Amino acid sequence: MFSEKPAEVLVAGAGPVGLFTALSLARRGVGVRVVDTGVWACTHSYALALHPQTLPLFEELGLLDEVLAQSCLVQSVALADASGPRARLALGVDYPEESLAVIRQEALEGLLERALAKHDVYVEWRHEVDGLEQGTDWVRASIDRYEKESRGYIVAHTEWVVAGSATTEFQYVVGADGYNSRVRRALGYDFPEVGAPQYFAVFELSTDAELKHEMSVVFGDGTANVLWPLPDGDCRWSFLLPDHRDPSVEGIKNVLESSGFGHFPTERSKDRVPSSEGTHDDILSEASLKQLLAARAPWFDANITAIKWRSVVRFERRMASGFGHGRLWLAGDSAHLTGPVGVQSMNAGLAEARDLAFVLACILKDGEPTSLLEGYSQRSQAVWEQLHGEAGVLQPGPEADPWVAAHALELQSCLPATGQRLSAMAAQLGLQFAAPVLK
Numbered sequence: 260m261f262s263e264k265p266a267e268v269l270v271a272g273a274g275p276v277g278l279f280t281a282l283s284l285a286r287r288g289v290g291v292r293v294v295d296t297g298v299w300a301c302t303h304s305y306a307l308a309l310h311p312q313t314l315p316l317f318e319e320l321g322l323l324d325e326v327l328a329q330s331c332l333v334q335s336v337a338l339a340d341a342s343g344p345r346a347r348l349a350l351g352v353d354y355p356e357e358s359l360a361v362i363r364q365e366a367l368e369g370l371l372e373r374a375l376a377k378h379d380v381y382v383e384w385r386h387e388v389d390g391l392e393q394g395t396d397w398v399r400a401s402i403d404r405y406e407k408e409s410r411g412y413i414v415a416h417t418e419w420v421v422a423g424s425a426t427t428e429f430q431y432v433v434g435a436d437g438y439n440s441r442v443r444r445a446l447g448y449d450f451p452e453v454g455a456p457q458y459f460a461v462f463e464l465s466t467d468a469e470l471k472h473e474m475s476v477v478f479g480d481g482t483a484n485v486l487w488p489l490p491d492g493d494c495r496w497s498f499l500l501p502d503h504r505d506p507s508v509e510g511i512k513n514v515l516e517s518s519g520f521g522h523f524p525t526e527r528s529k530d531r532v533p534s535s536e537g538t539h540d541d542i543l544s545e546a547s548l549k550q551l552l553a554a555r556a557p558w559f560d561a562n563i564t565a566i567k568w569r570s571v572v573r574f575e576r577r578m579a580s581g582f583g584h585g586r587l588w589l590a591g592d593s594a595h596l597t598g599p600v601g602v603q604s605m606n607a608g609l610a611e612a613r614d615l616a617f618v619l620a621c622i623l624k625d626g627e628p629t630s631l632l633e634g635y636s637q638r639s640q641a642v643w644e645q646l647h648g649e650a651g652v653l654q655p656g657p658e659a660d661p662w663v664a665a666h667a668l669e670l671q672s673c674l675p676a677t678g679q680r681l682s683a684m685a686a687q688l689g690l691q692f693a694a695p696v697l698k
């Protein structure tokens with residue numbers, strides 16, 4: 260079931276960024292198709308919070324009330340260590356739209372997909388963008404459609420097979436196709452690492468903890484850990500594992516590097532399975548959780564009644580060498596990857612989605628010049644230069660608390676904001692961006 264309107268833009272990927280892009284385009288009257296290799300939308304929460312600066316973007320789409328109804332609002336950020344909170348950042352105590360909205364990623368994707376359907380745009384699941392070829396005023400995409408096929412005679416089993424392939428011409432393709440982006444590869448972009456990969460152990464817990472609309476970022480022994488309240492009263496702890504390495508994934512990385520493909524990310528799918536239990540049993544055991552809490556947050560003395568989900572997730576930090584050119588453009592994880600603590604990648608991705616959709620609509624509907632796309636690229640690049648420390652690093656001013664001053668560098672990737680709002684949030688703590696001081 261596809262939209263009747265001929266598609267001017269193909270969005271590859273129906274994660275939060277692709278869905279947001281498609282919806283923003285559809286609302287502006289642009290014909291859009293959105294395809295995703297996945298069998299269905301994600302069934303688990305990965306990125307889980309919308310920054311205060313992201314909420315107006317949902318208001319613009321008429322979705323703010325629905326978002327807030329499914330969210331738990333966070334109104335302050337506690338900065339802590341093993342001894343307890345050491346500093347606090349106040350967010351929107353009076354106005355919900357100034358708060359952080361903690362919403363499960365599957366809930367967010369679900370509401371975007373439903374809103375898109377109201378514009379008669381239906382996500383084409385099990386469709387993969389394969390080949391891309393661009394000319395001066397068109398781009399051709401070949402899209403494979405997968406179906407399940409029963410195979411085998413003695414032992415029957417089913418497999419996903421390509422059931423059909425079609426090549427279609429569009430005016431633009433937006434690559435919101437995440438980690439292993441096909442669109443980024445068609446652009447010929449490098450995707451170099453800007454920092455070492457980080458492993459996090461993630462636990463979602465039922466507890467009797469009173470989290471009081473507050474998230475906590477907890478530092479200690481070179482680790483950043485984060486405690487989030489969740490909408491259903493549960494909470495999520497993510498612990499950085501500084502010495503952990505998954506030999507199979509690091510093995511793939513070594514092979515890529517030694518074959519001259521060091522700029523390729525290792526394999527990571529947006530897995531639609533409930534957890535990675537079984538592969539990391541020791542780290543994800545209850546005993547390990549207790550040890551992590553005792554060492555890093557002994558003040559968290561809540562009774563844990565159930566571990567509902569647990570996983571070890573590897574986060575790479577990478578930056579594509581551009582945001583697009585000609586008829587192919589990137590938004591979201593296809594262009595950048597970073598650690599999870601400040602939920603910066605998804606939120607910056609949603610701002611990119613809004614910006615790119617606005618620019619494309621101006622070009623396609625109002626006849627504005629295509630050079631507007633350069634502005635999109637420059638604005639997005641500037642945000643990531645700040646996040647990755649290329650435009651300066653956080654430094655303490657004279658009024659910064661000594662504990663905050665000692666953690667200034669770590670805070671850069673942990674504060675829930677990007678761009679000017681990140682500078683403003685840091686300023687509340689007496690920190691500012693400045694060129695690194697060479698010692």
Ligand SMILES: Cc1cc2nc3c(=O)[nH]c(=O)nc-3n(C[C@H](O)[C@H](O)[C@H](O)COP(=O)(O)OP(=O)(O)OC[C@H]3O[C@@H](n4cnc5c(N)ncnc54)[C@H](O)[C@@H]3O)c2cc1C
Pocket residue numbers: 271272273274275276277294295296297305306307386387388389435436437438439440441497527528529530572590591592593598599600601602603604605608
């Ligand atoms: C396992 C995992 C755990 C995570 N945990 C956290 C966390 O704790 N905190 C946090 O802040 N962030 C986390 N993230 C990152 C967060 O999910 C992303 O930043 C966010 O989802 C980015 O959204 P996106 O739409 O750009 O990309 P994605 O959500 O990755 O969506 C990309 C989509 O593109 C589709 N796709 C890929 N290739 C093609 C193709 N060729 N054709 C068509 N479709 C294609 C994929 O199926 C996918 O649905 C996690 C990510 C993963 C994968």
